[in-house]
Amino acid sequence: MIGKIYDAENKQTIPFANIYRPLSKSGTTANLDGAYEIKTKKDSLNLIISAVGFQKLDTTLFLNEENTHINFYLHPQIEILNSIEIKASKEDSSIVNIVQSVTIKQSQIENMPSIGGEKDIITFTKLMPGISKGIEAGSDMFVRGGDADQNLVLLDHAVVYNPTHLLSFLSVFNPDVIDQVKLVKGGFHAKYGNRLASVLDVESIRADAEDYTIKGGIGLISSRLAYRQPLFKNKLHLQLAARRTYIDKVIKLINKDLPYYFYDLSGIAEFVPSDKNRIKFSYFLSTDVLKAYNDDIRKNYHSNFRFVNSIQSLNWTHIINSRFFSNLIFTRSLYKHKTWLQYKDSNINQNSSLNDINLGYHLTYQYNDRLKSDFGLSLKLYQFKPNQVNTSGRLAASIPDNNAKTLFTLENGLYYHIFYNLWSKITISPGLRISSVSVTNKTYIGFEPRLNLTYQVNERLNFSTSYTRMIQNMSRVSSTELSLPTDLWYPVSESIKPQVADQVTAGAQYKFPKIKGVFGMAVYLKNMNRLIDFKDGTDLTFNNNIEEIIVQGWGIAYGLELLLKMEAKKLSTWATYTLSRSERKFDEINHGENFPARYDRRHNFALAGTYKFHSRWAFSAVWEFQSGARFTPLTGQYVVLTPGIGGLETIPLYTSKNGVKLPDSHRMDLSLSFFTNPQKKFKGEWSINIYNVYNRAMPYTINVTKKPDGGLQYEQPGLFGLIPSISFNFQL
């Protein structure tokens, strides 16, 4: 008996599904392409088919000679639970604690509240414990006390250097193209490197399907369309997707100008020449354009900002034999931004780019049921073109021409990670990554040991602990006050040394026996050395002497994370909580005294729930609370004589660095979804969303403003208030 196992919803094959025969207590596993083969002489067969993220299928088949090719269709768990399914990573079997590493499928957040109907998986991922947010609606996230540039964002194994649209408001990931996001915060696999805090591994949807599919959506901010088509008897699968915003046109309706638009394009081609080989090519392009001008002779100005991500990846998966798998990966990532400003007689042209080419070969060998090893290597060449500035006119005096040198960096990684089931209850997985980075006149070699230990007390309870060292060889030159798409990435050099973080974690996870629920907790301690910051008062915008402004220091972060998930027939809820602290110390900043990190938020709490009160109606809510971020407010001023003769100037006085905590913020978002008849081929979903229901300001800064009585006061504005939106998503 042969056949394939498919996802009932999107008709994609499910790799490595388990097929179990309870009567004979034997079974088999589907291959990479979802194909299986069972040898039997019986006329009837009872099978239990299961795969992570899907409902189990328990079925009895009656076989005859004409009926030996049978395909199975598994329904995603979302169909029943209508909720978020968070599961331990399957790939990194060392990590058994959902608080350490979570995987979220795009299909599992379809009913969650959103702004403008954009079901942004990254926005949702940021509700997980251990993550502090930056400013409201910003894309930056701060994982376990780390900095925003310490997160490795991957799309089909290629690095995404600026994963945001709308100046950080939305992620670049089109929901119709994304299959799942895996966020790893601790207990890292040895294959990961070059970031200290986290890995956000985004996987695009697999293009294989039995039949064509059209998916799309129309929302307040943008519309999108994806088309998938199998060709050549399912040997080749193609998918094309596009998204474009029209927020510029929408805003124009109320006679306001927002001269901004973005679009992204995605293409996937999957070639399956045999059961043992699969070749996947992904192409991704995202562009943001901000174009403003005024032709009035007095205000005459033109400006054009353009930010582009261009990513290509080629992935050849090969099953050498039943125990040996290989994965050959070639990726190329380009991020570039161009700025052109013209005001009266002055012009500024600025270009920056970061280009990397990566070749990786990864192997997995399953020695036996108790021992598995992953090993491989990667070679990566970076090309950094920092600020190349050309100016003319009056501004040329303050911003001189600058043809910054192009920098090349070669980074190599070699790793070995073992997963060994020592006794039936204890699993040990040590790993080592040896990384090297070569820059002009200097090579740094780093040893990054990793160790995970798990003690499975029983089916319900386990304890785990881990130690990891991570090394980072590049950093983003951006202000913690305001990160911009124009921020540069800069490599290590002779004077800038790699950043290092040592993290120790311990956690436990308990599955409730009677109800579908799981509780996970973890504590972590992270010691960070040679962290990057910038000298006081330095220019980060058009500066090409980056090495002169960078300072390196120390940081420490520790915290407790909790996650609770409960599921009932119609109702699904989960809650996350983080108690954390993150400090920094730089000799050149804050007079060498310790200071709290900018987003050192003491408490983070999120509560989300989905209630499917009718087969075609669902209601969802998310409430989140976060302690205020840290801030350095203006507290006073003083007057001094200027150099020269007879001048006075006012100098500001601030608290110590990040010396004040902003007020706590909280917000509730709601969503109501209506599904068209699920029996029909055309499936539609109307969704009404309300962002920030009670219109609470989520403060992002402190201003000194005038009171009505003429006095002065500290005021904290919020970016977005209540925003209602309606969207329609469909699938054909």
Add this chain to the structure above:
Amino acid sequence: MKPFNRLYLIILLLACEPEPLFIDISTPENDHIVVSSNLYNNEQLIVLLTNSYDALESQPKDSEELIKQLSLDSILATIETRGQLDTLKHLSEGFYWHPQITLNDFQSFKLQIRDTLRNRFVTSESQILPKVTFDMAYPTIEEKFDTIVSIHYKFEDLKGTNWYMINVQKAISNFNNYNFSKTKVHTELIKDNDQSGKSIEGSFKVLNIKFSRKDTIVVSISNITENYFKYLELRNNEANWLVEPTQEPFNYPTNVIGGIGFFNLYYTDNKYFILKDH
């Protein structure tokens, strides 16, 4: 498209801007003694002594009024050098004066301020560095949207590592009814690269001051300490509108122990130019 347009309009009209939150920030009281100084004609020491003030305190816009409100007038200010202690004369609100101090290269001066009323005491030291003079300095004028003045200079680098500043401003003809806060000074900072004895030559544009052809300008050069150079570097950066949005707040360095501000002494070599002649 009309129904969609209407729908969007309704949605956008429903969208609200959140009310800002108002908060109290308990910060330490801002009553630091502020010191700043200048040396006129390379002999007259002027020291301005004021109090700092709270960010939420409403202050007069007029500089005379502001100084009046912040000035420290009942204090004892002394300057000590090579065992000689002189008391500074109280000139007017906040201003203290020494009519003629004797200066020698590398001589150190210690300023001491004693506020007996509030039992505060601050002290600061400064060293006078050798004098640098222009070999050549002249302005050129470019008439475009505004009158843009460029300064061309040449001077001989002094021995060792040095930090120079060139200041450009309109000349002050009359100090009566003079508005201090309206005086703008452009400060160009130049660090030598161990070129001792060699000429340093260059030019720069003065963009932060509006000139007219009628103006007389004064261009001065001074050899200053490294600490004061760094202080001025930060100040110049902060004044750059392109830098400001991404710049993180910071407190300026000070060489005043127990207070804030900067006490320093430096020689100046002044050149005057009538713009219409150039």
